[in-house]
Amino acid sequence: MSKTLYDKLWDAHLVKQRDDGSALIYIDRHIVHEVTSPQAFEGLRLADRKLWRVDSILATPDHNVPTTSKERESGVEGIEDPVSKIQVQTLDDNCDSFGITEFKINDKRQGIVHVIGPESGASLPGMTIVCGDSHTATNGALGALAHGIGTSEVEHVMATQCLVAKKMKNMLVRVDGRLQAGVTPKDVVLAIIAKIGTAGGTGYAIEFGGQVFRDMSMEGRMTVCNMAIEAGARAGMVAVDQTTIDYVKGRPFAPTGEIWDQAVEAWQNLVSDADAVFDTVVEIDGNGIDPQVSWGTSPEMVLPVHGVVPDPKAETDATKKAGIERALEYMGLEAGQAIKDIHLDRVFIGSCTNSRIEDMRAAASVIKGRKKAASVKEAIVVPGSGLVKAQAEAEGLDKIFTDAGIEWREPGCSMCLAMNADKLGAGEHCASTSNRNFEGRQGYGGRTHLVSPEMAAAAAIAGHFVDVREF
């Protein structure tokens, strides 16, 4: 019987199908950060349970780490927020006592969990990968089954190496054609979410297929899979091809020698069969996608950059209408206002969606030789890992940013969810390359607009949104 990529990944990891419809799925890789793990470790201790396979786990602190070099200089000790400090310290202590490998705060390999997995080769094609964080789907770009889990499940995987799961349905999102210059993977995924909605993928594993994804770099595929959860899907994935294999080769935890050859042979099979049947297929024309900007408080509230903010009066569905009204009020926008007339107070380039080296290069290419608008109070670029940071600096990108009056920071989640000191003030508008524009996400009363790194960079220069294709 022909199978989808997801079917293949599921079948290969099935330990036991139970009569009641649930299944035990084997987990190959478990990535851990400081926010969703302390209660899991505590649970293990209370029940006197051991880790099933300690060498399957990789940990790093990311959400709470400060991003200024001043605070970072003295490691955990230097974290000014006492509550953040305890959380990072607790991760260190737990990893030390359970023998888990951790890229600690000032290890050059430290970074956002979803950046360091692929970067280190800890995440490989064909694996099942979990982390107590919904953006784990990022790893699906490798042709892996990767999804976020809750803390109880973190504890469950630690103790059993398995997850109790139920098979999801298959969705294919096919984007054919070619993207216009200036249109990025971020715009593709925002356009997908605008089309299917934030609950469109609920209950599905999404495979992203079509010419646009075949042409896309690995890092671009990661940006797309990262936001599968914003479309409601726990897992997003892209089939393995030569791009995948070239990306994995030579990474520190990737196999070598004979085993590498064996692995590559097996990975060739990580594609949906030509006649595989999907429960749902969504098609989008890649040629027609424009740079996107979110205007509201849900990732589906997205428009092309030349669009105007919607009018709730035009909406017939009562729940949707109320949603638009509330979003307009929270965002301080008027129906009919042009997206390009939205003025920015801050710009944030970073997060697990857009903090890899290609994102840094893309932002720098727009900014090079220009200056940040005086009306933008602060613009920061936060690389996704220490290795991304080092690479960017080797290429001189940091200079391009700082010459433009944009800050170059230490790696971490930063203003994506503002658990550290980087946050928006109430009422401030921010062009952000992150993935969620929920109320208060980037700071109490803060107003987030989701965009690509190129669009964020252009907005930092202009002080308001502009079409990067004309910039």
Place this chain on the structure above:
Amino acid sequence: MKAFTQHKGLVAPMDRANVDTDMIIPKQFLKSIKRSGFGKNLFDELRYLDEGQPDQSCEGRPLNPDFALNQSRYQGASVLLARENFGCGSSREHAPWALDDYGFRAIIAPSYADIFYNNSFKNGLLPIVLSEAQVEQLFAEMYKNEGYELSIDLEEQLVITPSGEKIAFEIDEFRRHCLLNGFDDIGLTLQDADAIKAYELKRQASAPWLFNAIKAGV
């Protein structure tokens, strides 16, 4: 996990779609390394008029009088009536912990985000799915009748209204079974330890690269 069999309780509304996990429990409270104590910050940004800080007492903070949970008629509510796609956003279990800690035992909505739905069961919080029309009907009855209570019977898979109307709901067998008995998931899985080990041996032979150890020195 906490068992759930039957429950009767006061119903309170969360009358908006796409309630996300940041709304349920804002991120500044996730810094706690404990599982409890999140209830006082449930829906913090909607509930209070100022910005809440971790480790701050909530007594004396200005309450938002328009927010349902602050109104006297909903005090002591244990059943939350909500709209579509409840719990969207992150995987953080702090969201069900906060709802549970506040005193909710069940939620009724037309749909939930996957991870939130899953996490709720792990904490003895029952997320019930009813149709849009049924949820609409319950909202209308609740708004009309102060002190509106619902009975929930997980064994029979029924929501029972004050007038005695019985509304059936679906739930998968495994989850129902675990919740009714308050089973410990990990303990259950470990009963299959031999199957897990056998799987590992087989995989190690056919796909050894999956067992590449994560080691500090690499």
